[in-house]
Amino acid sequence: MNIDEIKNKIKSFLINEMPNNDFELNDSTDLLNEWFLDSFGIINTIMFLETEFSISVSRSEINGDNFANLNSISVYILNKL
Amino acid sequence: MLYEKLILSKIKNNSDLPCLWLENDYLSYENINNICLNLSNELLSLNLSKGDRVILLIKNSPEYIITFLSLLKLGVIAVPIDHNSSQDRINYLIENTNAKIILYKIDNKIEYDISIPKYEIKLDFLEKQIFLDNKKLAQKNSEINIEITEEDTAVIMFSSGSSGRPKGVILKHRNLFQSASNVSSVMNFSDKHKELVINPMCHSGGWQRIPATLIVNGSIHIYDGLLSTIGILEDIKKYEITGFFSTPPILRALLNIKKDTVCENVKSIKILEIGSASFSEVEIENLQKIFKNANIFIHYGLTESSRAFILDTNKYPNKLKTVGKESPTVKSQIVDENFNFLPKNNSGQIIIKGNQTTENYWNLYEEEKFRDGWLLTGDYGVIDDDGFLTYLGRKDDMINFGGFHFFPDEVEKELGPIEGVKKYTISGVKDLKGVMGQVPAAFVVPEDPDNWTQKNFIINAKKSLPSHMIPRHVIQVPDLPLTSSGKVDRKNTVLLYYKQ
Numbered sequence: 047m048n049i050d051e052i053k054n055k056i057k058s059f060l061i062n063e064m065p066n067n068d069f070e071l072n073d074s075t076d077l078l079n080e081w082f083l084d085s086f087g088i089i090n091t092i093m094f095l096e097t098e099f100s101i102s103v104s105r106s107e108i109n110g111d112n113f114a115n116l117n118s119i120s121v122y123i124l125n126k127l
Numbered sequence: 128m129l130y131e132k133l134i135l136s137k138i139k140n141n142s143d144l145p146c147l148w149l150e151n152d153y154l155s156y157e158n159i160n161n162i163c164l165n166l167s168n169e170l171l172s173l174n175l176s177k178g179d180r181v182i183l184l185i186k187n188s189p190e191y192i193i194t195f196l197s198l199l200k201l202g203v204i205a206v207p208i209d210h211n212s213s214q215d216r217i218n219y220l221i222e223n224t225n226a227k228i229i230l231y232k233i234d235n236k237i238e239y240d241i242s243i244p245k246y247e248i249k250l251d252f253l254e255k256q257i258f259l260d261n262k263k264l265a266q267k268n269s270e271i272n273i274e275i276t277e278e279d280t281a282v283i284m285f286s287s288g289s290s291g292r293p294k295g296v297i298l299k300h301r302n303l304f305q306s307a308s309n310v311s312s313v314m315n316f317s318d319k320h321k322e323l324v325i326n327p328m329c330h331s332g333g334w335q336r337i338p339a340t341l342i343v344n345g346s347i348h349i350y351d352g353l354l355s356t357i358g359i360l361e362d363i364k365k366y367e368i369t370g371f372f373s374t375p376p377i378l379r380a381l382l383n384i385k386k387d388t389v390c391e392n393v394k395s396i397k398i399l400e401i402g403s404a405s406f407s408e409v410e411i412e413n414l415q416k417i418f419k420n421a422n423i424f425i426h427y428g429l430t431e432s433s434r435a436f437i438l439d440t441n442k443y444p445n446k447l448k449t450v451g452k453e454s455p456t457v458k459s460q461i462v463d464e465n466f467n468f469l470p471k472n473n474s475g476q477i478i479i480k481g482n483q484t485t486e487n488y489w490n491l492y493e494e495e496k497f498r499d500g501w502l503l504t505g506d507y508g509v510i511d512d513d514g515f516l517t518y519l520g521r522k523d524d525m526i527n528f529g530g531f532h533f534f535p536d537e538v539e540k541e542l543g544p545i546e547g548v549k550k551y552t553i554s555g556v557k558d559l560k561g562v563m564g565q566v567p568a569a570f571v572v573p574e575d576p577d578n579w580t581q582k583n584f585i586i587n588a589k590k591s592l593p594s595h596m597i598p599r600h601v602i603q604v605p606d607l608p609l610t611s612s613g614k615v616d617r618k619n620t621v622l623l624y625y626k627q
Binding site: 088090093110 | 353358383
């Protein structure tokens with residue numbers, strides 16, 4: 047799986063499962079401050095990533111760097127595969 | 128007054144009693160007292176005096192607790208605000224409370240335009256030093272002697288303001304102490320209690336556990352970082368946490384994780400408190416299977432009257448559909464629309480009085496909220512012969528289906544979890560045919576949207592609901608929006624997904 051495929055899957059999840067009419071979702075949209083409406087955004091996203099990519103996310107990896115935007119999550123996932 | 132009961136009284140017997148943890152280091156009650164003394168003295172030098180308002184724009188952190196306690200010591204009124212608040216809300220609170228300063232600690236990138244002096248609070252945990260705008264505060268040994276009584280206001284907590292402008296709930300030192308005392312006594316907190324704080328302390332639900340822990344000489348660990356179920360489980364196990372408070376969505380997320388994994392991590396939990404939204408009997412029983420060593424408590428309350436009712440699920444396993452009995456000092460009644468007290472087993476509006484209950488709002492007189500010393504909650508319920516309250520729902524949420532009156536929470540409790548459905552909520556929507564006024568609608572997030580049909584939902588609903596409660600519309604949605612306190616935001620759900 048390449049980075050664009052990963053990105054598209056995550057993007058599709060965020061748009062369909064957590065719609066946010068106030069912002070446009072692109073590679074650098076600030077997810078923590080703009081896209082997620084509450085703390086459950088992270089909880090749900092982690093559950094999706096673990097299921098979709100068959101990975102295990104550890105506590106130390108759940109941080110503002112990895113979850114900053116679509117690009118950073120995709121790079122993080124690619125490195126885990 | 129409250130400060131003495133929470134902190135000062137503890138120091139006399141044991142100067143090294145742990146109070147606040149950061150990983151494996153802790154600040155003792157004596158350390159906290161010293162830091163609060165330094166901060167209080169510095170705040171005095173900013174010309175703050177008793178009765179002044181100070182806005183706390185501080186994320187969940189040791190700084191939040193230390194700042195709150197320091198203001199209690201001075202008799203200055205804390206006005207907490209969510210650290211992710213909009214500029215508009217901050218402006219409103221500054222103006223409404225005529226606040227003198229803002230004390231802040233935030234880590235997001237939002238730049239606020241603040242019209243009054245602002246000071247950043249920072250704690251060096253290991254050095255036990257507090258900083259105000261990067262200035263290290265000098266060690267002070269002289270006690271502050273400001274006379275504070277239990278009738279002085281401690282905090283103004285603003286409601287999330289789902290309808291109209293936020294309302295400031297005035298809570299006195301007496302109110303906070305009573306709530307804390309109720310929590311710790313009914314839930315049997317011991318001096319070994321180690322609390323994990325995961326909910327925002329700027330709301331009543333999250334904050335009231337702090338004084339409840341301090342009263343019994345317990346200690347506090349604050350969840351740090353982005354909230355995740357993995358993180359919660361890890362903290363519980365690593366720091367041997369004995370209790371926490373949560374709203375239902377987080378617990379539902381935990382119920383979705385492999386049971387063995389959760390069981391393994393939560394062995395140390397002895398007290399689990401659930402509040403703020405409805406939780407079905409089946410869900411409580413599922414939690415009991417996971418939190419095997421814990422007693423689970425359900426509460427009913429609002430910022431105006433925190434934890435007014437508490438259910439001890441171990442003690443009353445046959446009352447899981449209720450939210451328990453009156454807390455100490457609480458008196459309650461059910462009234463009809465003309466304020467007549469109703470006999471047991473009749474539904475009507477819940478009214479409350481008690482030591483933990485507010486008597487008025489800040490800068491606002493609401494005639495329909497207070498009468499003859501009672502707080503009119505705007506919530507509907509029924510009290511049974513044994514004194515247990517069944518919560519029916521918000522007056523605002525009541526569905527009027529062609530003359531049948533009922534509440535979304537009632538429907539959700541009866542339905543419970545549904546196979547193939549990740550989550551759902553019930554709300555009244557306008558009857559487009561104009562016949563019934565309103566009809567019940569279900570907004571459903573399926574587990575597998577491709578292999579799910581509305582029909583399945585209706586079949587389930589027909590099995591457990593009387594006909595008037597069966598949803599007339601079943602609307603598949605990608606997610607349910609939440610309020611800042613973690614409840615499903617029904618109004619927004621309808622606005623987002625129901626095309627009228």
